Amino acid sequence: MAFEPPRRLVRALGEMQRNGAGGAEGAGDWLDKLPVLAQQAVDLRELTVERVQSPGGRSSLVVLVRQADGTPAVLKLAPERARPESERAALAQWDGRGAVQLLNPGDAQGVLLLERLQPDLSVRSLPEPKALLEAAGTLRRLWVEPPAGHVFETVAERTGRQAEAMRASAREDAEVVALVDAALAAREELLVDPPEERLLHGTFRQSKVLAGERVPWLAVGPDPVVGECAFDLARLVRDRVEDLIASPSGSSTTRRRVKRLAESLDVDQERLRGWTLFRAVESGVRARRVGRPQDAELLLEFAGWL
Numbered sequence: 001m002a003f004e005p006p007r008r009l010v011r012a013l014g015e016m017q018r019n020g021a022g023g024a025e026g027a028g029d030w031l032d033k034l035p036v037l038a039q040q041a042v043d044l045r046e047l048t049v050e051r052v053q054s055p056g057g058r059s060s061l062v063v064l065v066r067q068a069d070g071t072p073a074v075l076k077l078a079p080e081r082a083r084p085e086s087e088r089a090a091l092a093q094w095d096g097r098g099a100v101q102l103l104n105p106g107d108a109q110g111v112l113l114l115e116r117l118q119p120d121l122s123v124r125s126l127p128e129p130k131a132l133l134e135a136a137g138t139l140r141r142l143w144v145e146p147p148a149g150h151v152f153e154t155v156a157e158r159t160g161r162q163a164e165a166m167r168a169s170a171r172e173d174a175e176v177v178a179l180v181d182a183a184l185a186a187r188e189e190l191l192v193d194p195p196e197e198r199l200l201h202g203t204f205r206q207s208k209v210l211a212g213e214r215v216p217w218l219a220v221g222p223d224p225v226v227g228e229c230a231f232d233l234a235r236l237v238r239d240r241v242e243d244l245i246a247s248p249s250g251s252s253t254t255r256r257r258v259k260r261l262a263e264s265l266d267v268d269q270e271r272l273r274g275w276t277l278f279r280a281v282e283s284g285v286r287a288r289r290v291g292r293p294q295d296a297e298l299l300l301e302f303a304g305w306l
Contacts, residue, residue, distance in 0.1 A: 009056055094199075123209040
């Protein structure tokens with residue numbers, strides 16, 4: 001079978017290279033080698049390929065397969081810059097509680113074999129109130145104590161890298177200076193005396209929660225990080241941002257969402273607002289930098305409400 005990478009993956013890896021993301025220089029080489037790598041992974045594990053999932057992930061090739069005994073599974077291949085071994089460690093720690101089950105914990109080389117969920121049915125398909133409720137419930141189950149001696153990136157480390165890129169963008173783009181300054185100030189304040197650390201999903205949103213069989217909803221695609229829960233929840237606050245921006249009551253709806261999510265998950269409301277601001281500005285500035293002006297406009301307008 002020809003393992004043709006979906007357009008979404010090709011586009012996203014191109015953005016990483018333009019953004020100067022860590023390890024992005026090798027993304028093009030990895031993409032060139034991907035058909036061979038995928039075939040080797042399939043042959044080594046004696047898998048039968050059904051199809052490549054499209055649009056699939058932004059940093060990985062996702063292939064629907066069957067194991068030798070006929071059990072459906074998902075084969076996921078990712079370049080080193082996507083930190084697949086960090087994802088493997090987090091999935092092993094969760095061991096199927098709130099997240100997709102890892103089927104090859106002792107494997108390596110950027111290849112993950114996962115239980116098959118319903119790839120085309122996410123929490124995002126539900127009405128918004130129900131979607132937020134189910135997503136929040138899933139997220140709560142992931143917030144476990146990190147393992148002793150863990151090697152996961154911390155929130156301080158990740159946002160430190162992001163802060164440097166934001167400062168560089170602000171020096172070149174006067175339109176974002178005020179929001180970048182506000183986001184960086186919020187980060188500095190939030191890092192002074194953070195709450196208890198937990199293992200976090202890192203990129204959690206409604207589309208990262210898929211329907212399963214052993215439990216109704218399970219999280220996929222983590223970029224794990226260790227830190228306070230408000231950081232993880234902040235990305236969920238801006239879900240369906242395009243609908244929020246289009247609504248005449250978008251700003252008030254956003255404030256209510258912050259309050260409701262903070263209360264439902266026992267997170268400090270002001271800390272959630274601060275991390276939501278930082279993450280929205282960081283995403284918006286990055287979108288401008290890689291040539292996605294429409295996404296940038298939505299995110300920065302949303303950030304302005306906070």
